Amino acid sequence: MIGIIDIHCHLTFEQYDADREQVIEEAKQVLKGVVTSAVEPEDAKAALELAELHTDFVFVTLGLHPIHVGGKTDQEIGEYEEFISENKGRIVGIGEIGLDYHWIRDPLKIKRTKEVFVEFLALAKELDLPVVLHLRGTGSEAIAEGLKIITDEDIRKAVFHCFTGKPQLAEQICEEGYHISLPASIVRSKSMRNVARRVPISHLLTETDAPYLSPIEEEERNVPQHVKAVYEEISRQRKIEFDETEREVERNFERVFGVELG
Numbered sequence: 001m002i003g004i005i006d007i008h009c010h011l012t013f014e015q016y017d018a019d020r021e022q023v024i025e026e027a028k029q030v031l032k033g034v035v036t037s038a039v040e041p042e043d044a045k046a047a048l049e050l051a052e053l054h055t056d057f058v059f060v061t062l063g064l065h066p067i068h069v070g071g072k073t074d075q076e077i078g079e080y081e082e083f084i085s086e087n088k089g090r091i092v093g094i095g096e097i098g099l100d101y102h103w104i105r106d107p108l109k110i111k112r113t114k115e116v117f118v119e120f121l122a123l124a125k126e127l128d129l130p131v132v133l134h135l136r137g138t139g140s141e142a143i144a145e146g147l148k149i150i151t152d153e154d155i156r157k158a159v160f161h162c163f164t165g166k167p168q169l170a171e172q173i174c175e176e177g178y179h180i181s182l183p184a185s186i187v188r189s190k191s192m193r194n195v196a197r198r199v200p201i202s203h204l205l206t207e208t209d210a211p212y213l214s215p216i217e218e219e220e221r222n223v224p225q226h227v228k229a230v231y232e233e234i235s236r237q238r239k240i241e242f243d244e245t246e247r248e249v250e251r252n253f254e255r256v257f258g259v260e261l262g
């Protein structure tokens with residue numbers, strides 16, 4: 001049976017502390033799988049525990065979000081990388097990792113972020129895992145730069161999470177063989193709708209980034225089942241049936257993350 005998938009959310013975040021199990025049970029009614037992405041070491045432990053409780057439904061990627069790079073020593077980062085290597089068999093990817101020019105503006109901090117980003121790319125290569133990329137800020141600059149870095153580093157499998165760039169850049173990313181993930185906030189974005197229409201469907205993925213980016217109201221807490229809005233929008237834009245979008249995204253998900261949903 002086919003179903004819908006949220007390839008990027010944060011079920012470990014405090015916004016779910018009061019009712020996490022209920023949120024996941026509700027998600028299970030609607031979804032076939034979710035990927036929760038860890039943003040730093042403590043979060044990584046929580047994410048692995050959650051996946052343990054929900055085998056074959058909650059999948060995990062472990063990464064270091066650019067805003068969590070600052071303040072971490074080389075040793076702390078090294079230990080975290082070791083932790084990730086040790087848990088390789090329990091994860092489906094490295095992420096989220098990347099660049100953030102919205103929050104990080106200081107040149108020295110930017111430099112450090114980039115170095116750590118490249119280090120995690122090397123880790124992904126070593127472990128033969130796909131990367132989930134957070135590239136944000138100054139128009140499409142962070143995305144274009146991220147694309148250059150991953151091609152230079154010879155990364156084979158990458159997902160541009162919450163893609164906010166121009167359709168042309170999306171096409172370029174797909175030509176390199178990488179994947180674009182669109183969030184439920186697509187309902188508010190003409191540019192994302194153009195991307196949904198223009199890139200090959202074999203390169204599209206679907207996400208919520210919950211608890212963020214609710215399709216209903218920006219400030220409201222988002223939940224994984226809202227990913228349905230992305231499927232609806234992709235289907236509408238491409239003039240295809242909902243279940244065709246489901247089939248395509250599921251196939252893409254299985255190929256990129258090496259998961260069989262059954």
Ligand SMILES: [Zn+2]
Nearest residue numbers: 008037096209
């Ligand atoms: Zn995220």
